[in-house]
Amino acid sequence: MPSAATITFHSNSPPAASAVLAYLNGQYLPRSAATIPVEDRGFIFGDGVYEVWRVVNGRLFETDRHLSRLAFGLGELRIAAPDIVRRQVLDEVAERLLAESGLTVGEATLYVEITRGVAPRTHQFPPAGTAPTVFATVNRFVPPNDVRARGASAITAPDVRWLRCDIKTIQLLPNVMAKQAAAERGAIEAIMIRDGMVTEGSHANVVGVLNGEIRTHPLDNLILPGITRAIVLEIAQTLSIPVREEAFAEGDIARLDECFLAGTTSDVMPIVRVNDRPIGSGTPGPITMRLFNGFRAHLDASCSAVPAPA
Ligand SMILES: Cc1ncc(COP(=O)(O)O)c(C=O)c1O
Numbered sequence: 020m021p022s023a024a025t026i027t028f029h030s031n032s033p034p035a036a037s038a039v040l041a042y043l044n045g046q047y048l049p050r051s052a053a054t055i056p057v058e059d060r061g062f063i064f065g066d067g068v069y070e071v072w073r074v075v076n077g078r079l080f081e082t083d084r085h086l087s088r089l090a091f092g093l094g095e096l097r098i099a100a101p102d103i104v105r106r107q108v109l110d111e112v113a114e115r116l117l118a119e120s121g122l123t124v125g126e127a128t129l130y131v132e133i134t135r136g137v138a139p140r141t142h143q144f145p146p147a148g149t150a151p152t153v154f155a156t157v158n159r160f161v162p163p164n165d166v167r168a169r170g171a172s173a174i175t176a177p178d179v180r181w182l183r184c185d186i187k188t189i190q191l192l193p194n195v196m197a198k199q200a201a202a203e204r205g206a207i208e209a210i211m212i213r214d215g216m217v218t219e220g221s222h223a224n225v226v227g228v229l230n231g232e233i234r235t236h237p238l239d240n241l242i243l244p245g246i247t248r249a250i251v252l253e254i255a256q257t258l259s260i261p262v263r264e265e266a267f268a269e270g271d272i273a274r275l276d277e278c279f280l281a282g283t284t285s286d287v288m289p290i291v292r293v294n295d296r297p298i299g300s301g302t303p304g305p306i307t308m309r310l311f312n313g314f315r316a317h318l319d320a321s322c323s324a325v326p327a328p329a
Contacts, residue, residue, distance in 0.1 A: 045153075084246045116156065132154045177212055178213035208290070223280035228277035230276070
């Protein structure tokens, strides 16, 4: 029998006007009342995956791409896909969470986490049939527009993660340490370096502009296949900006004309200083801002394509 002791989820995001709701294993409840047993394998082993959607006026952005990344991660980790990985179920859960948390107007994020479930602690998988734990919640989101207007700072940090960074697991300790190192130096992101090459950031993909060409690490096991990265590269193509999905070296950072982050909560974020040295002119670059404008237009258009829920 699992222990009766439980863990509660708290978010650092500012509270919404009404109490924020959570979804836990088929139940809706106030987030402060959502608890999981201490023997949950997510708590014990970090044995699970997660997704974060951007939400505008109650509409999820790029529902299917995030769902397929979630399904891919579950498949790679051999966790049985729960119902929430079906679009119709996800839409229903999201709609109720957003509506009852007062987040159908303006911007928000939806967080979904799935772990291998609750079982006595032993490394190997629990018995077949152990139900995955499914948790979802929503948070108010304020786009970082002030930082974007000035451009942000980053540091570099060694990429000490495992070799399956393409899976969006909840095991984020190297990302946490890297982001903390950045925060302690007044920077918003750590650009991670593996074998002398830029991989990605702690919570976003990293894109450089060199001689008018966009450069970013190719999709492989060393980076997360970011949804924002994919959309930005598609927009670049429509704008006839050349794209080269090829890693650039740490030593190339100083030569970049522009640099930016691509991620769900960063969207397109200009990086104007790395390790206290300016990138290009030291201000948000023109290609970065064209891509941001294209991205924002796509975000708004996709989230207003259907009427918002009542
Ligand atoms: C390590 C890492 N890389 C890249 C991204 C960007 O992915 P997306 O654009 O899908 O949010 C994230 C987002 O959380 C991330 O954690």
